[in-house]
Amino acid sequence: MADGQTNGKTPKLDKLDKGPWPSFVKEIKRAAEKNPMSKDLLGQLELSYEDKIGHWKHGGIVGVLGYGGGVIGRYSDVPEKFPNVAHFHTIRVNMPAGWFYTSDALRTLCDIWEKHGSGLTNMHGSTGDIVFLGTRTEQLEPIFSELTKEGFDLGGSGSDVRTPSACVGPARCEWACYDTLKLCYDLTMEYQDELHRPAFPYKFKFKCSGCPNDCVASVARSDMSIIGTWKDDIQVDQAAVKEYEDKGLNIQRDVCGNCPSKCMDWDGKTLEIDNRLCVRCMHCINAMPKALRPGKERGACLLLGSKAPIVEGAQLSSVLVPFMKMEPPYQELKDLCEKIWDLWCEEGKARERVGEFIQRVGLGNFLEAIEVEPSPYMIAHPRDNPYIFYEDYFEEGDEEDEDEDGDE
Amino acid sequence: MADGQTNGKTPKLDKLDKGPWPSFVKEIKRAAEKNPMSKDLLGQLELSYEDKIGHWKHGGIVGVLGYGGGVIGRYSDVPEKFPNVAHFHTIRVNMPAGWFYTSDALRTLCDIWEKHGSGLTNMHGSTGDIVFLGTRTEQLEPIFSELTKEGFDLGGSGSDVRTPSACVGPARCEWACYDTLKLCYDLTMEYQDELHRPAFPYKFKFKCSGCPNDCVASVARSDMSIIGTWKDDIQVDQAAVKEYEDKGLNIQRDVCGNCPSKCMDWDGKTLEIDNRLCVRCMHCINAMPKALRPGKERGACLLLGSKAPIVEGAQLSSVLVPFMKMEPPYQELKDLCEKIWDLWCEEGKARERVGEFIQRVGLGNFLEAIEVEPSPYMIAHPRDNPYIFYEDYFEEGDEEDEDEDGDE
Amino acid sequence: MSQTERLTDIGPPKYDKYLPPIVKKNYGTWLYHEILKPGVMVHMAESGDKLYTVRCGTPRLLSIYSIRDFCDVADKYCGGHLRFTSRHNVEFLLTDESKIEPLIADVKKLGFPVGGVGNAISSIVHTQGWVHCHSAATDASGVVKNVMDALCDKFESMELPGKLRIALACCLNMCGAVHCSDIAILGIHRRPPKTNHSILNNICEIPTVVAACPTAAIRPARIDGKESVEVDEERCMFCANCFTVCPAMTLNDPLNDGVSIWVGGKVSNARHEPMFSKLAVPYIENNPPYWPEVVETVVKIVDVWAANARKFERMGEWIERIGWPRFFEMTGIEFEKYHIDDFKYAGLSYKRSAHLRF
Amino acid sequence: MSQTERLTDIGPPKYDKYLPPIVKKNYGTWLYHEILKPGVMVHMAESGDKLYTVRCGTPRLLSIYSIRDFCDVADKYCGGHLRFTSRHNVEFLLTDESKIEPLIADVKKLGFPVGGVGNAISSIVHTQGWVHCHSAATDASGVVKNVMDALCDKFESMELPGKLRIALACCLNMCGAVHCSDIAILGIHRRPPKTNHSILNNICEIPTVVAACPTAAIRPARIDGKESVEVDEERCMFCANCFTVCPAMTLNDPLNDGVSIWVGGKVSNARHEPMFSKLAVPYIENNPPYWPEVVETVVKIVDVWAANARKFERMGEWIERIGWPRFFEMTGIEFEKYHIDDFKYAGLSYKRSAHLRF
Numbered sequence A, B: 001m002a003d004g005q006t007n008g009k010t011p012k013l014d015k016l017d018k019g020p021w022p023s024f025v026k027e028i029k030r031a032a033e034k035n036p037m038s039k040d041l042l043g044q045l046e047l048s049y050e051d052k053i054g055h056w057k058h059g060g061i062v063g064v065l066g067y068g069g070g071v072i073g074r075y076s077d078v079p080e081k082f083p084n085v086a087h088f089h090t091i092r093v094n095m096p097a098g099w100f101y102t103s104d105a106l107r108t109l110c111d112i113w114e115k116h117g118s119g120l121t122n123m124h125g126s127t128g129d130i131v132f133l134g135t136r137t138e139q140l141e142p143i144f145s146e147l148t149k150e151g152f153d154l155g156g157s158g159s160d161v162r163t164p165s166a167c168v169g170p171a172r173c174e175w176a177c178y179d180t181l182k183l184c185y186d187l188t189m190e191y192q193d194e195l196h197r198p199a200f201p202y203k204f205k206f207k208c209s210g211c212p213n214d215c216v217a218s219v220a221r222s223d224m225s226i227i228g229t230w231k232d233d234i235q236v237d238q239a240a241v242k243e244y245e246d247k248g249l250n251i252q253r254d255v256c257g258n259c260p261s262k263c264m265d266w267d268g269k270t271l272e273i274d275n276r277l278c279v280r281c282m283h284c285i286n287a288m289p290k291a292l293r294p295g296k297e298r299g300a301c302l303l304l305g306s307k308a309p310i311v312e313g314a315q316l317s318s319v320l321v322p323f324m325k326m327e328p329p330y331q332e333l334k335d336l337c338e339k340i341w342d343l344w345c346e347e348g349k350a351r352e353r354v355g356e357f358i359q360r361v362g363l364g365n366f367l368e369a370i371e372v373e374p375s376p377y378m379i380a381h382p383r384d385n386p387y388i389f390y391e392d393y394f395e396e397g398d399e400e401d402e403d404e405d406g407d408e
Numbered sequence C, D: 001m002s003q004t005e006r007l008t009d010i011g012p013p014k015y016d017k018y019l020p021p022i023v024k025k026n027y028g029t030w031l032y033h034e035i036l037k038p039g040v041m042v043h044m045a046e047s048g049d050k051l052y053t054v055r056c057g058t059p060r061l062l063s064i065y066s067i068r069d070f071c072d073v074a075d076k077y078c079g080g081h082l083r084f085t086s087r088h089n090v091e092f093l094l095t096d097e098s099k100i101e102p103l104i105a106d107v108k109k110l111g112f113p114v115g116g117v118g119n120a121i122s123s124i125v126h127t128q129g130w131v132h133c134h135s136a137a138t139d140a141s142g143v144v145k146n147v148m149d150a151l152c153d154k155f156e157s158m159e160l161p162g163k164l165r166i167a168l169a170c171c172l173n174m175c176g177a178v179h180c181s182d183i184a185i186l187g188i189h190r191r192p193p194k195t196n197h198s199i200l201n202n203i204c205e206i207p208t209v210v211a212a213c214p215t216a217a218i219r220p221a222r223i224d225g226k227e228s229v230e231v232d233e234e235r236c237m238f239c240a241n242c243f244t245v246c247p248a249m250t251l252n253d254p255l256n257d258g259v260s261i262w263v264g265g266k267v268s269n270a271r272h273e274p275m276f277s278k279l280a281v282p283y284i285e286n287n288p289p290y291w292p293e294v295v296e297t298v299v300k301i302v303d304v305w306a307a308n309a310r311k312f313e314r315m316g317e318w319i320e321r322i323g324w325p326r327f328f329e330m331t332g333i334e335f336e337k338y339h340i341d342d343f344k345y346a347g348l349s350y351k352r353s354a355h356l357r358f
């Protein structure tokens, strides 16, 4: 296992100090100059590089008063060697929607973290939080109180609403079909209780993308994926289309030829789009942003249930509501979420994500329970097996009045 | 239930006597004029039309001496009303490959069936057999002996090799990539014992299609689907291509635009095909038979395991050997089938088709057992879940010699 | 016949016994073909020979008398040669072009339509139904007759965008390739098995019956003092596998049997890979002798496809292009809970993207 | 601070507090954008305003000192405004075009590359690894650093056919969207859990542990007189779900842990619907600090794709067009039994057609 080399020396990690890509080792070293936790982190990591194994114990439950989430407990399994990372808890700080900051705000965060933690962060975690990487249990309350004083709060962890996230949307993107930042903030505020006090069977994530490009990968990693789209026709500026051709884009081959619904045609002068067939994939718009724009009747498609593979296999979210206007106070969306949560909390098993729950009970039954009408938009295709659970049947004697009423 | 009307009268069926499409009722009536079995069949069928239910009992086991298949036992559940269909067994007569006949051969069959059965047939059953529809148990041996005397034999039923079938192939089709009739006949003769004496876990069907058009639907309904294909380049006669365009075919849109691998290009003069990308779908050849032909290096792709849904869901066959030359004595194919049968007979459950068996044990394990190397041709795509059953692992101490050897 | 003469395992006649001389001569050397008119093709051989084919529809259920009629036609025009196709049509093979029209006239006089070639509807592949099978939830021949009466003109012409293959199976065993048809008509049971407890244990093995059920709906039970089984009706999906292994478990039921309709399957590799048929209509009751609701639905689907599909586009390819919501909208078929898969691969049939057509 | 002052549930700062003035002014009225050069875009507003963005790569794991460096840059050029992206790049937002070059120079001096925009590789989404997580089968930051060192030029240029998104997760929990990435690097365990029988029953509930296993490999057992569990190793597929619920079931193992490589996933709806990543390489051992085999494999895959894909074609779209056999041939990756799915939807991944490329 560990040999003398780790005593302050980190020959393996030193090798990752150089190279064109910015180095995490440099970051840890930079913090380590002043911070003993970072110094011991460096040492323990060097040991991991030698041993080819992580040196963290299975997380324990730590947190701040009244909150059930926001902190990931972490303890070294070699605290005798690296006492300064004996505790090395992570704090998830809820980022501002769209990850916009001022230098002031960031400096405030840095100052708090300089005082109470390792000085190392993730900007950002995969869910989107500001991750403060490594502190001791007794620092949690002070950090929390300083954060809240500066207007920051913790993000989610455990079986709760997780920190919602949103693409840059209308703040800088011409394609945002709804205000992703506003919705993200609104949901975050509305569900503060659900976010901080885990009461679900498992985690529940919201992600808001302004258009089908899905720049926060919502379809792959959020239980509720809210993806902007439009209902009417793509807005076309024919002259600008021509400009793209003139500048060397092969429109017929590279734009029309890549249209998944084969609904475009370019004759060298006019781009024709059969909008009834267009699947709103964004490709043509992406290729010619100056010439094409999403339609004007905008809203979002709600998709439900994506998650990583543990344990029934990964899922992508699937369509629940093909189109919904996205305007404050977002009541329709919230009512729907709450109906889903009620059902899932009632019938879901522990550690069963909502997507897995739907698969177990069947989408048809799920819809019935949340009182949403089945729609062909929800499916890629109707069933191809004949194993239909018909729910009613006639019994002898029903014959007379021809009334449908089975035994259930 | 039955009322007076069925006594000789068939008002419901009479309604299907007319209309533009040839009528099965007319056929039954025609036979019924001379044949009491057909007459009672008509009566019983009228009763079914009234009752909206079939009037056949669950089949019993009947057959000819020494054979385990070829006859489907059938008994009326209203024999008191229709004594002439009290027995109404079906005989499956193995058709000649490709369903070619002479009038002499057909007349011979008709004569035998006139003497010993209802005079009704299916030309042909779904598997491809000549189906003699309805006779009594005591007629089976006489029919069999007259059939064999005339050079005909029974087809399969039960858990055996079923009657192999083949598309018209080289007899009339310009696209046949191997001799479907010869192979079909050869397999039928080679496996006479397996065809007549059920000894498998369940049925096993062979179907031979000469090209990917698959005119015997082999990919959907045969355990071993043998589909002709080619390895080299599509043969193109550019002048003939041009002719099609001149006659009004929109080649770029309707031929190239429908090419699933997008590997064709037509500039008004020359049709270019990137044969390395062509998936041998047949579309362009189908659209312009005079101009395009399959390549010259011909053989077949073997696909395994299709079946109807009962009970694990329907399956299409999947690629086992992407390309095999198909030349007598077809030893490679036969060796492979026999290896598969050995394994399936050993490890398959009762009523488990080979396709279901593969799904249960896993294609990887199946291949290992029949000693076929895994190949990416066998899959639509590699796994997308991370649940890999790695078979070996290092234990402490293996470290020294770095040898892979787990505990299995 | 004495015992020693008994022939077995002789197999079918070798195909080449029956091949017409022109086929023998040009076997494997065909160059290309052309469709001359509905139901009539010519195949050109390298030798320069031309083989004409006239295809005609049959009800598949044929009396020996009609077969003999076909033989007469073959004798008169084709040197006694004919063949059947994989969809139970008859094909007359000629070498003399001038005989085509007289042949057609004779065949039509016999009552058989000529067609089914090219972009047409061919005969409906089907099964036994009430004519012969113990499992049938509908009559095969009757439904087929009615549907083809309504579509016969599309057999006799070639105005469709592509081939259209219809199949019917009278129960979930699906004898035939209905699971991969442009339109499939499928007989279905909708009532859980009625168990004949008094005989079950005599004629069936209880563990086999229990094991036959894919949803584990069947449990051993003692009923009225007899060893038998009971069925948890909520779990039954009407597959009839229990009936297949045990006659005492009846699924046939006049009040509840009927047909379902499926669309968009295909078998060929042309353009799109083979596809399964998908549920269009979960249930239409049996309404003999005309099954008007079934006919109407099938005709509607065919018409909408025919009017909207692009050249070469099979039913499933067309639906894939326009999307299922549009399919339901255009055909006026109601979308129900039953359309949503809940069998083992169900999750994969959910719409897992924002590709949406409005 | 007194108890009564304790603030809770205040939520994050409202985003508009931090938006630059030009964004506030033109919020929701952007017209289009153009990419000016690698890492630099301009967004045009209806008002005529132009917003310039300079994107630069980070290691995600940032010390407060680097963050303060970024703040300095933002103060100097951007009125104190900056943002991070969903792939943890930093974006500086400018209104004055002339400041772009000086800003880039400053950022580069700090050691951060500018790029990741358009048809480029962006930063690798990744997870904790040995830096923080108890589950990690590999180190996230280390592998990422090495891979990005090798691909940095493709971050700083825009010569690729389309976007290329790489992600890394250090265990099957897959924190991040590695299951839908063009290239995914996934830490894997390959040894069944080693059970600490002496503590298991004290710290875990045995029924919970047993229930956690998706393959039912775990059974309650009495071992050396203690209530514990035993694992049927043949059934273990190394998912580590047992470890997640019980610390006494260790999956981490220096001799057997390593990474697997997956390709062809995507998230956007552009052209093709979102897709899962598929297995390319089942196992490469951990070889810190350089992980040369991992780097080599990833670079090889990127190079083959870059040289052969058509314009706009993402990895998965390209593979779909050329077919998996060709992918394995071109990358030289060996196809093994492990590539063939054997999880619950396995059958659907078999090649069920005769669409074959030779």
Ligand code: SRM
Pocket: A059, A072, A074, A090, A092, A122, A124, A125, A126, A127, A128, A129, A130, A131, A155, A163, A203, A205, A220, A221, A222, A306, A307, A308, A309, A310, A311, A353, D126, D127, D128, D132, D133, D134, D135, D173, D174, D175, D176, D177, D244
């Ligand atoms: C910190 C973070 C990774 C990172 O480096 O960015 C993370 C870290 C952990 N995740 Fe995660 N997950 C993180 C985002 C994700 C994501 C991505 C996302 O949210 O967009 C996913 C995939 C999407 C999803 O939710 O399925 C994700 C899927 C999981 C799973 C598998 C869940 C599943 O249903 O399959 C687990 C296992 C579990 O929950 O038991 C897990 C569990 C964990 C735990 C708590 C380990 C455990 O077994 O309990 C990790 C703590 C690590 C540590 O010591 O810091 N983490 N985890 C991410 C949260 C940071 C943040 O708040 O911003």
Ligand code: SRM
Pocket: B059, B072, B074, B090, B092, B122, B124, B125, B126, B127, B128, B129, B130, B131, B155, B163, B203, B205, B220, B221, B222, B306, B307, B308, B309, B310, B311, B353, C126, C127, C128, C132, C133, C134, C135, C173, C174, C175, C176, C177, C244
């Ligand atoms: C006669 C025929 C239908 C017809 O009218 O053409 C037929 C008739 C029966 N089939 Fe079939 N099958 C017939 C071709 C098929 C086909 C098509 C094919 O072979 O190309 C299939 C689908 C392909 C397949 O093999 O999966 C087929 C799939 C079944 C199944 C479901 C098997 C499965 O694995 O899912 C059953 C049920 C069973 O075997 O228990 C079945 C069972 C039956 C039984 C024996 C009924 C039973 O439950 O035991 C039927 C006897 C009916 C009767 O009374 O005459 N039949 N059966 C076909 C055979 C005629 C011939 O030899 O030419």
Ligand code: SRM
Pocket: B098, B166, B167, B168, B169, B172, B173, B174, B175, B213, B214, B215, B216, B217, B286, B287, C033, C084, C085, C086, C087, C088, C089, C116, C117, C118, C119, C122, C123, C125, C162, C163, C165, C180, C181, C182, C265, C266, C267, C268, C269, C270, C312, C314
């Ligand atoms: C005679 C027959 C083979 C046999 O041995 O009996 C046959 C014969 C021919 N088929 Fe076929 N096919 C025959 C059943 C099939 C089947 C099987 C089936 O229908 O059950 C298929 C698969 C159907 C499916 O995909 O569901 C089939 C899919 C094709 C295709 C592909 C069509 C497509 O676009 O998907 C072609 C190509 C074409 O027509 O352009 C084709 C083309 C042909 C050609 C042109 C081949 C040739 O060069 O001679 C033959 C005449 C075409 C025609 O009927 O329009 N044949 N063909 C079968 C006639 C059945 C009938 O009476 O209608």
Ligand code: SRM
Pocket: A098, A166, A167, A168, A169, A172, A173, A174, A175, A213, A214, A215, A216, A217, A286, A287, D033, D084, D085, D086, D087, D088, D089, D116, D117, D118, D119, D122, D123, D125, D162, D163, D165, D180, D181, D182, D265, D266, D267, D268, D269, D270, D312, D314
């Ligand atoms: C800044 C960011 C959103 C944010 O709120 O942070 C963003 C911003 C833009 N995205 Fe994105 N995307 C961002 C993450 C994503 C993601 C998510 C991810 O990578 O994890 C995706 C889905 C990726 C996938 O499919 O796996 C994504 C898929 C797209 C696409 C679709 C590309 C495709 O062909 O599949 C476009 C369209 C395009 O680039 O042509 C797009 C286009 C854009 C545009 C051009 C939108 C606009 O008009 O401003 C923005 C600059 C493009 C660029 O980077 O080339 N953005 N974009 C994210 C930058 C991440 C980074 O630092 O690299």
Ligand code: SF4
Pocket: A167, A168, A169, A170, A173, A174, A175, A176, A177, A209, A210, A211, A212, A213, A214, A215, A216
């Ligand atoms: S998801 Fe759409 S709206 Fe949001 S940033 Fe990406 S391209 Fe713009």
Ligand code: SF4
Pocket: A255, A258, A259, A260, A261, A262, A263, A264, A273, A277, A278, A279, A280, A281, A282, A283, A284, A285, D271
């Ligand atoms: S958005 Fe996509 S589907 Fe719609 S027209 Fe453009 S490329 Fe085609």
Ligand code: SF4
Pocket: B167, B168, B169, B170, B173, B174, B175, B176, B177, B209, B210, B211, B212, B213, B214, B215, B216
């Ligand atoms: S499968 Fe091919 S070779 Fe056979 S008849 Fe059909 S088109 Fe001809």
Ligand code: SF4
Pocket: B255, B258, B259, B260, B261, B262, B263, B264, B273, B277, B278, B279, B280, B281, B282, B283, B284, B285, C271
């Ligand atoms: S056979 Fe099919 S895949 Fe090949 S070139 Fe022709 S249309 Fe394209």
Ligand code: SF4
Pocket: C127, C128, C129, C133, C134, C135, C136, C137, C169, C170, C171, C172, C173, C174, C175
């Ligand atoms: S489909 Fe069913 S009912 Fe019809 S013949 Fe086959 S087994 Fe009998």
Ligand code: SF4
Pocket: C192, C193, C212, C213, C214, C215, C216, C217, C218, C231, C235, C236, C237, C238, C239, C240, C241, C242, C243, C251
């Ligand atoms: S019909 Fe099928 S599901 Fe219903 S009880 Fe019988 S075997 Fe079970």
Ligand code: SF4
Pocket: D127, D128, D129, D133, D134, D135, D136, D137, D169, D170, D171, D172, D173, D174, D175
């Ligand atoms: S992927 Fe696994 S090891 Fe990595 S941070 Fe997530 S839970 Fe921990």
Ligand code: SF4
Pocket: D192, D193, D212, D213, D214, D215, D216, D217, D218, D231, D235, D236, D237, D238, D239, D240, D241, D242, D243, D251
């Ligand atoms: S790692 Fe997964 S499969 Fe293996 S024993 Fe643990 S829970 Fe079961």
